[in-house]
Amino acid sequence: MKPLLLLLSSCLLLASAPTVATATPVSGELKTWHKVTLDFAGPETSETDAYNPFTHYRLNVTFTHAASGRTFLVPGYFAADGNAGETSAVSGSVWRAHFAPDAPGEWTWSAQFRKGRFVAASTMLLAGEPAGFMDGKSGTFTIAPSNKTGRDFRAHGRLQHDGGHYLRFAGSGVYFLKQGPDAPENFLSYADFDGTFHQDGKKDNLVKTWAAHLRDWQNGDPMWQGGKGKAMIGALNYIASKGLNSVSMLTMNIEGDDQNVFPFTDYHTHDRYDVSKLDQWEIVFTHAQRLGLFLHFKLTEMESQGLLDHGSVGLKTMVYYREMLARFGHHLALNWNLGEENGEWVTNHPTTPMNPDQRRAMVSWFRRNDPYQHPIVIHNGLPFTDLLGPDVGLTGLSIQIDSHSCNEVVQHWRRLSVAAGRPWIIANDEQGPANFALPPDDIDPAHDLSRQGSLWGALLAGAWGNEWYFGYKNPHSDLTCQDWRTRDKFWDQARHALDFFGKNKIPFWRMNPANELISHRNGYCLALPGDTYVIFLKSGGTKTILNLGSAGGLYTGLGKERFLGTYEIRWFDPRNGGDPRSGSITTITNTGNTGEDGDGDNNARQFLGQPPSDPDRDWVILVRKQHQAPQ
Known part of the structure; x- marks a missing residue:
């Protein structure tokens, strides 16, 4: 395959010799980071046409920013009548492309429309033959700055890997930590979506109504077909109202635990797509992004990893990936999870498990x-060792970890990824033990294990966040939950963690796990040595000592002066939130004086005192250097 992002889009402009369209097909809010849509009149066809519109036509649109010359080659798709989410249309002549521009100013677009057997799976510029209609047409539009504020991702821009262990918004420059539900994995198994899954005999009892969240829908929120979708939109409203910022879903679980989620026209047809259902998915995803909810797309699960092309990136797989990218890739905050429980690691696979070469091909x-x-x-x-290193290009891991070992495992993969030359982002997106994981509030109202081992254990190991798995034995389980309020008390604790890092302006993206700096064996430490230390203590902190790392100690290469000075100590309650408070000791000072053993470290080892209350409960200690104001 040839790279498409820059090389192909540049060639396309030269090869197509486009003529300017007589009428602009552009719609949407013409602002930076907003969705711009191009609709074209193409061949009349249908989901079931003998000449398959999903495999035998290919629409690509190249967008070019006039000032910078930056180009984006964006795939398009067959949109039936252009309003299929409302009409349930299966046929029409509308072909569509979405684009999210990253800068104000003038943009040009140029369309290429090709036809031929399986042309949609090809990345060759001149695959197939010209299909007429919009092929070769072009135009311009002008983008203004976004007017959005607050949680709406359009106020912040596209979420991107910064080359380290975190993601950062391209517009606002803000670094992102995520918290949200990982369950139910069959979130999209929803009665109000079009499709055959409701009555195909494949675990139809698991299709959801989300009725408990109907009360969370608000006037002015989206819906479709005269009132459908309200409960699912309400569920997203509830998650956002709790201060969480992510939501997760499988987009295909044929042969899986639920078997009701797939983008295809039916359970057995894997190269034709349900246009109206996917339009309705887009309504839901658009609302989520405006609420500030990150989209975790899980493209396969263990049982379906070999369903398309026996696990290889062949015709059906490439068309599937292309359809997901064309329809949903314009969203600003998302990741592509290429496989939940992926590879040959358990027996009795219903489909062929993927091997390392196939994983790298994905x-x-x-x-x-x-x-x-x-x-x-x-x-x-x-x-994951087959995926390490810059040549593979993986951004990171979304992994299941037992709560007791979460901190250790996140650190392990961070270290290996750095050693391999491409630092990974790592999220703890499924917690063990798998049978109970995060129980409902009425079973475990305190949630001590989840809070201590997984929530704070992951964040202080340098993870970029958590998504929360509901277990397979709980009521309101990973497959059966339709009410996110069943974990309402825990969502508060997850929000407290986000508030701590955000409101206290913790520079977590510059920090590294450093448990060796604290004397407490039952705790974690994330440190920017000589500046900021965040310490989590599972069972109180009456005897905790922090090593500030003087010139004779662990960080000799950084220079002694960096560690000298006075540090403030504040205690944060991870159970109840609020502002950090003073404990029995409010400041410590590292003067750099050499101790009796002559190693220069005795003065750097400082007792942190006692918390403001509940000395036997878990606490977060924020130790921050006092910086002298410039003269």
């Missing part, structure tokens, strides 16, 4: 074809 396809270069992650399964 990564390569998205790295070459996603114009926005969204993060690419993978979930538990085959050990």
Whole structure:
């Protein structure tokens, strides 16, 4: 495959010799980071046409920013009558492309429309033959700055990998930590969506209504077909109202635990897409992004990883990836999870398990074809060592970890990824033990294990966040939950963690795990040595000592002066939130004086005192250097 992002789009402008369209097909809010849509009149066809519109036509649109010359090659798709989410249309002549411009000013577009057997799976510029209609047409539009504020991702821009262990918004420059539900994995198994899954005899009892969240829908919120979708939109409203910022879903679970989620026209047809259902998915995803909810797209699960092309990146797989990218790739905050429980790691696979070459081919396809270069992650399964390093291009891991070992495992993969030359982002997106994981509030109202081991254990190991798995034995489980309020008390604790890092302006993206700096064996430490230390203590802090790392100690290469000075100590309650408070000691000072053993470290080892209350409960200690104001 040839890279498409820059090389192909540049060639396209030269090869197509486009003529300017007589009428603009552009719609949407013409602002930076907003969705701009191009609708074209193309061949009249249908989901079931003998000449398959999903495989035998290919619409690509190249967008070029006039001032910078930056180009994006964006795939388009067959949109039936252009309003299929409302009409349930299966046929029509509308072909569509979405684009999210990253800068104000003038943009040009140029369309290429090709036809031929399986042309949609080809990345060759001149695959197939010209299909007429919009082929070769072009135009311009002008983009103004966004007017959005607050949680709406259009106020912040596209979420991108910064080359380290975190993601950062391209517009606002803000670094992102995520918290949200990982369950139910069959979120999109929803009665109000079009499709055959409701009555195909494949676990139809698991199709959801989300009725408990109907009360959370608000006037002015989206819906479709005269009132459908309200409960699912309400569920997203509830998650956002709790201060969370992500939501997760499988987009295909044929042969999986639920078997009701797939983008195809039916359970057995894997190269034709349900246009109206996917339009309705887009309504939901658009609302989520405006609420500030990150979209975690899980493209396969363990049982379906070999369903298309026996696990290889062949015709059906490439068309599937292309359809997901064309329809949803314009969204600003998302990742492509290429496989939940992926690779040959358990027996009795219903389909062929993926091998290391196939896994690397998945990564390569998205790295070459996603114009926005969204993060690419993978979930538990085959050990990840085959995916390390810059040549593979994986962004990171979305992994299942037992709560007791979360901190250790996140650190392990951070270290290995750095040693391999491409630092990974790592999220703890499924918690063990798998049978109970995060129980409902009425079973475990305190949630001590989840809070201590997984929530704070992950964040202080340098993870970029958590998504929360509901277990398979709980009521309101990973498959059966339709009410996110069943974990309402825990969502407060997850929000407290986000508030701590955000409101206290913790520079977590510059920090590294450093448990060796604290004397407490039952705790974690994330440190920017000589500046900021965040310490989590599972069972109180009455005897905790912090090593500030003087010139004779652990960080000799950084220079002694960096560690000298006075540090403030504040205690944060991870159970109840609020502002950090003073404990029995409010400041410590590292003067750099050499101790009796002559190693220069005795003065750097400082007792942190006692918390303001509940000395036997878990606490977060924020130790921050007092910086002298400039003269």
